[in-house]
Amino acid sequence: MADLVYEYSVVVLGAGGVGKSALVVRYAQGQFLSDYNPTIEEQYRCDVQLEGKNCVLDIMDTAGAEQFTALNEVYIKRARGFVLVFSLTQENTLQDIDNIRQQIQMIKGQEANIPIVVVGTKMDLAREREVTRDTIKELASKWGLPFYETSAKNNWHVTDVFHDLLDQMRRRYPDEPLKRRKQKKKTLKGPKHRCIIM
Amino acid sequence: MWKERLQQLGQRRNHNKRGSNHRDRNSRLRANTTPAVTSDDLASAREFTIVSRPAPPGRVSTMDSAGLHPIPPSKVNLKAWWNHFNFAQKAKKEAEEKKGQNVVFGKPLKESLRYASVQISTANSNGDLYVWGYVPVVVAKCGLYLKENATEVQGTFRISGSAKRMRDLQAEFEKPPRNLDWKKEHYTAHDVASVFRRYLTQMPEPVIPYDMYHSFRDALAKKPYNQDEVIATYKRLIRSLPRANQYLLLYVLDLLHVFSRKADKNLMDAKNLAVIFRPALLSHPSHELSPREHQLSQDVLEFLIHHQDWFMLDIPPAPVAAQSSTGAPLSSGMAEAVDFMPSSDEDQPGGWKLIDKDTLGSRRISRRRTTTERSGDSAGKGREGPDLSPVMESPPSRSSSLRTATTISRSRTLPSSKTRLEGTAREEERHTKLLKKQKRASMQQQRALAALAPAG
Numbered sequence: 001m002a003d004l005v006y007e008y009s010v011v012v013l014g015a016g017g018v019g020k021s022a023l024v025v026r027y028a029q030g031q032f033l034s035d036y037n038p039t040i041e042e043q044y045r046c047d048v049q050l051e052g053k054n055c056v057l058d059i060m061d062t063a064g065a066e067q068f069t070a071l072n073e074v075y076i077k078r079a080r081g082f083v084l085v086f087s088l089t090q091e092n093t094l095q096d097i098d099n100i101r102q103q104i105q106m107i108k109g110q111e112a113n114i115p116i117v118v119v120g121t122k123m124d125l126a127r128e129r130e131v132t133r134d135t136i137k138e139l140a141s142k143w144g145l146p147f148y149e150t151s152a153k154n155n156w157h158v159t160d161v162f163h164d165l166l167d168q169m170r171r172r173y174p175d176e177p178l179k180r181r182k183q184k185k186k187t188l189k190g191p192k193h194r195c196i197i198m
Numbered sequence: 199m200w201k202e203r204l205q206q207l208g209q210r211r212n213h214n215k216r217g218s219n220h221r222d223r224n225s226r227l228r229a230n231t232t233p234a235v236t237s238d239d240l241a242s243a244r245e246f247t248i249v250s251r252p253a254p255p256g257r258v259s260t261m262d263s264a265g266l267h268p269i270p271p272s273k274v275n276l277k278a279w280w281n282h283f284n285f286a287q288k289a290k291k292e293a294e295e296k297k298g299q300n301v302v303f304g305k306p307l308k309e310s311l312r313y314a315s316v317q318i319s320t321a322n323s324n325g326d327l328y329v330w331g332y333v334p335v336v337v338a339k340c341g342l343y344l345k346e347n348a349t350e351v352q353g354t355f356r357i358s359g360s361a362k363r364m365r366d367l368q369a370e371f372e373k374p375p376r377n378l379d380w381k382k383e384h385y386t387a388h389d390v391a392s393v394f395r396r397y398l399t400q401m402p403e404p405v406i407p408y409d410m411y412h413s414f415r416d417a418l419a420k421k422p423y424n425q426d427e428v429i430a431t432y433k434r435l436i437r438s439l440p441r442a443n444q445y446l447l448l449y450v451l452d453l454l455h456v457f458s459r460k461a462d463k464n465l466m467d468a469k470n471l472a473v474i475f476r477p478a479l480l481s482h483p484s485h486e487l488s489p490r491e492h493q494l495s496q497d498v499l500e501f502l503i504h505h506q507d508w509f510m511l512d513i514p515p516a517p518v519a520a521q522s523s524t525g526a527p528l529s530s531g532m533a534e535a536v537d538f539m540p541s542s543d544e545d546q547p548g549g550w551k552l553i554d555k556d557t558l559g560s561r562r563i564s565r566r567r568t569t570t571e572r573s574g575d576s577a578g579k580g581r582e583g584p585d586l587s588p589v590m591e592s593p594p595s596r597s598s599s600l601r602t603a604t605t606i607s608r609s610r611t612l613p614s615s616k617t618r619l620e621g622t623a624r625e626e627e628r629h630t631k632l633l634k635k636q637k638r639a640s641m642q643q644q645r646a647l648a649a650l651a652p653a654g
Contacts, residue, residue, distance in 0.1 A: 015357075015358045016353075016356045016357055016358055016474075017353045017356045017357040017358075036353070036465040036466075036470065037469070037470060037473075038356055038470055038473045038474055040473060040489050040492055040493075040496075041489040063473075064358075065356065065358060065395070065474060066358060066392075066395075066396065066399075067395060067396075067399040067474070067477040067478065068477065070477075070486050070487065071486075071487060071489070074487060090357070091360075092358070092359065092360035092361055092362075093358070095360075095361040095362075096358065096361070
């Protein structure tokens with residue numbers, strides 16, 4: 001049983017510059033990404049122990065800006081779970097989330113309980129904050145989705161995001177993505193980040 | 199009064215012309231060879247007004263009883279009515295289509311240039327101002343705003359603006375007069391940058407057309423490369439682009455270069471900008487879904503942004519005589535030659551053209567067509583005031599004079615069809631005079647102004 005792992009593919013979506021990569025890198029590598037480079041596409045694999053079971057999160061970090069949306073459809077089809085990221089300091093990025101949310105629903109059909117977590121970033125920039133707690137509460141109940149306020153810089157609630165999602169995926173797809181791990185040694189070494197472009 | 203009527207006429211022609219693209223193309227082709235097209239066009243315009251209310255044959259009898267023209271229904275009659283009916287229906291449909299026709303987002307570059315373009319001028323090595331091309335209004339307006347206001351804003355082009363404000367801004371550009379005054383608006387740098395980016399991305403084809411995609415990539419595919427050779431290759435490639443694309447590419451590269459130079463403030467270095475602008479500038483459907491192919495395109499763009507100076511200077515300098523006339527941008531000849539360019543870039547391989555007598559006849563007509571096509575809003579703008587300032591990258595002292603020149607040349611392009619033919623000869627004369635004069639005193643703008651004033 002030890003060489004059996006539950007593998008879940010996750011895609012991180014959201015407008016440009018909201019901090020998707022910072023969130024993922026904080027979770028996968030435990031550091032704050034201070035570079036300012038727009039992502040094209042990057043893939044991260046993370047090992048997680050959940051309820052005594054080995055899980056692998058296959059996280060796809062994507063390009064945010066609207067001109068890259070051609071790829072979104074592919075990502076959405078491929079993924080099991082979704083992290084929708086907006087910036088707490090930029091209210092209009094919520095609009096992008098809403099669009100993506102609807103796109104997911106369209107692509108996944110009327111499939112119920114699609115594992116989704118909505119994440120507000122840059123919580124540490126309290127002075128620049130534009131999205132109020134009330135707005136978030138309202139949207140959370142309207143969309144029926146869990147919201148998290150995070151800071152990749154200060155490592156606030158970042159892990160919660162991914163574990164909530166993993167939890168949802170475990171419930172939604174209880175036995176399904178059961179894969180035999182072949183490169184066991186390689187991936188067990190710890191969170192290893194691999195950029196498929198370079 | 200006279201002017202008003204002409205404008206009405208112009209508008210009607212316009213309306214009629216926009217009708218079917220097919221017809222449009224035909225008449226444009228003819229426009230280059232024979233002056234007959236104008237009267238032809240006018241005739242059909244008249245026809246259109248008459249035909250727009252066709253009486254069905256059934257009603258002829260009622261007219262009969264009313265003592266009007268007693269026309270017995272016949273086969274010929276019926277056929278004529280049917281033709282008229284068809285024509286009217288078509289015209290109606292076209293009028294409806296026309297409503298959404300002047301939109302510029304998502305339109306091919308050439309088409310959007312026809313609806314709304316702005317001339318770009320720059321100074322050459324002698325410090326003379328010359329107009330080197332045309333770019334879409336959206337690009338010019340947003341570009342100018344961004345250069346002035348956004349170069350120190352973090353993440354310009356990367357961070358998206360407000361969806362609602364972007365929609366509003368886009369809507370303002372979609373319909374004439376498209377000459378919004380930024381000072382009166384409430385748009386942020388990110389709104390404007392996103393609309394700028396969106397305009398380029400929504401073009402059906404990237405700024406570097408699909409058929410040049412691989413050539414642009416191949417030039418940088420081999421590593422290590424010899425920088426000078428690569429620059430030479432790109433010079434050649436850029437020169438082989440359609441002129442409209444060439445202008446736009448150079449304009450965008452120049453803008454991005456400005457931003458990359460301030461990357462310490464805005465965080466958008468050439469590499470980042472290349473990522474953001476790859477879909478708009480250098481992309482191909484076959485590679486769109488395979489991100490690993492994007493790297494090379496980004497490298498190409500990064501290279502082009504870094505070395506854009508080389509391509510910029512490579513715009514063919516104005517020939518001697520024209521240069522003198524560009525030195526004084528008031529020259530009507532120059533303004534017209536430039537007016538002429540955007541819609542006919544295909545059949546104009548060279549850069550600067552002198553206005554000579556031989557081509558003057560046909561040129562005048564084609565230019566006329568061009569102006570009509572763009573009159574959708576350019577003429578309107580000319581009338582509404584001096585707010586339509588071409589994007590100036592030039593000494594401000596000259597800007598006002600250039601603006602005048604534009605207005606003059608535009609208002610003069612609405613003569614009646616009858617006076618036009620004899621007018622051509624007269625203007626021809628005046629052109630040669632002007633050119634001679636400018637040769638003599640090229641730098642004396644005031645004199646050129648004086649020479650123009652009685653004509654305008």
